[in-house]
């Protein structure tokens with residue numbers, strides 16, 4: 001028989017995915033992935049496409065009409081949010097306090113924008129007042145961009161004040177919610193966020209492959225006023241809209257199976273309820289963080305800015321983080337992440353996202369770490 005399993009002997013073992021993503025996936029989502037394919041213009045598929053957008057509006061807490069899943073991982077959402085608004089020589093303010101802020105900066109530079117980078121040490125959030133003052137110095141900036149949940153550190157960036165300040169300005173408020181959506185509150189309309197993108201493989205617990213995104217009317221106005229065409233054909237929302245809307249004009253072949261999976265995944269999120277889901281992540285994240293401190297781990301981020309779904313912990317003196325990660329995987333089937341950039345080799349990044357955020361997983365990890373430290 002020709003198959004992955006029988007030809008190659010490959011069969012993925014059971015893993016508890018407690019790293020920075022992907023997280024574990026509900027069996028209902030795996031079943032959705034194996035449903036028969038439909039064509040991307042089939043009316044039955046288009047109904048699911050529309051219902052997925054409707055679910056995403058509820059998850060993003062927005063009425064924005066242009067809310068959909070970009071075909072590609074979180075980085076495609078990142079590129080999409082910048083490439084659609086930035087033209088060469090546009091000014092843009094970007095908060096850089098970790099690897100993903102740095103990546104946003106690189107994307108903006110490649111688009112020929114004049115980037116005003118605001119930097120903070122890895123592990124710290126920006127004081128909203130600092131972001132507001134940065135905007136006062138560059139009031140003509142096309143966008144102010146921040147990462148809500150910096151996955152390289154586990155920092156939560158407060159957004160409300162900046163959104164309220166930018167609300168009646170021309171500058172767009174662009175937010176990376178790759179690791180926050182579905183885990184902690186993301187209130188696109190209430191916080192006046194103009195473009196917000198995420199990824200499927202974190203707190204939404206769907207495999208990697210799509211990037212949910214939403215554009216406000218203010219963002220669409222800015223895109224309509226562009227002097228040059230969007231420099232990426234594939235990510236151009238002025239073209240993609242014509243497939244999503246009543247015209248149903250072919251742009252690119254929709255990733256059918258991934259959209260089935262995202263529909264199912266967002267159904268599960270909504271069945272649980274957004275508030276209940278945030279509460280589950282908060283309670284479990286805090287319990288894990290207390291447990292780590294009791295074991296002697298120092299946490300990178302100050303308590304008020306810690307993400308419950310992603311915790312960065314310095315490994316104790318004399319212990320190798322690579323060894324801990326290797327042993328957790330081989331003895332317990334637990335995957336956790338290591339540090340990125342200047343934190344490489346110094347921290348563990350522990351995720352409790354979506355389906356993985358269960359008390360039994362947190363307990364198994366803490367017990368495992370206790371044993372490993374004793375060893």
Ligand SMILES: Cc1ncc(COP(=O)(O)O)c(C=O)c1O
Nearest residue numbers: 073074075100149151178179199
């Ligand atoms: C905050 C943040 N932004 C962007 C990305 C990029 O997403 P992807 O790896 O799915 O392309 C990630 C991935 O971990 C992320 O954590």
